[in-house]
Every structure is written in C-alpha cells, then in structure tokens.
Amino acid sequence: MSFTDRVFGTSGQAMALRAQRLELIAANLANQDTPGYKARDIDFAAAMQAATAGGLRRTHASHLDANGGMGAANEQPLLYRVPSQPALDGNTVEAQREHAEFMDNAIRYQASLTILDSRIKSTQRAIRGE
DSSP, rough: OOHHHHTTTTTTHHHHHHHHHHHHHHHHTTTTTTTTOOOOOHHHHHHHHHHSSOOOOOOOOOSSOOOOOOOOOOOOOOOOOOOSSSOOSSOOOOOHHHHHHHHHHHHHHHHHHHHHHHHHHHHHHHTTTT
C-alpha cells in the first residue's frame, strides 16, 4: 500500500467514480428528447469494490489493464437503466429520476471532496509539526 493510499484512503477513487457518474447522468439529461437514447449509469458500489480490491491496478493511462486492454484506468462498465415507463420513441431517460440521481451524486461528490480536503489539511499539519 502506497503512502498516498494510507493517507487519503479511497477518497480519490470515490471522487473519480462520482465524476464519471456525474458525466453519465448529465449525458442522460442532455439526451432526454433524443429518440432511441438509452439512459446509462454505473453501479457505484461494485465500482468502488473493484477500485479498492487488492488485485492488479493500472497506475498510468498507457499501461495495459489486467485483460491486456488499453481502457481508461477509472472507467467502469456502463449499465442501462430500466425505465418504469419507457417512451414510445424508445428513449429511456426519465428526467425526474435523472435530476434526483444527479443531485444525490453531486452531494456525495462534495462530501468526498470535503473528506479529502480534511485529510490533506491534517497531513499538512502533521508535516509542519502542529
């Protein structure tokens, strides 16, 4: 386990996954009127479990992943949302649900940022001997 992993824990990984999820939800909202568009998301709990597992981990974007591929280090498999009431044009975006998911994820992202900021400040105080 590296020094940064011991000091910052999983905050960095959580923030990266939350940022990826915010982008997906924003794309869903942007395409709410696009015929045939399928709403996408990631399983955050499974993604965090995979990110914190002690197995192989890519440390640079140009490294090969465990399967020999060149995918992005933090990208998680995309899942399709199952709508409670699909639109006639095949679009599965439910705007109210997406707004709620976006706000929930944004609040959790802010909480992760606050935790990370607190850990950085604590580390700085420890280094200065305060």
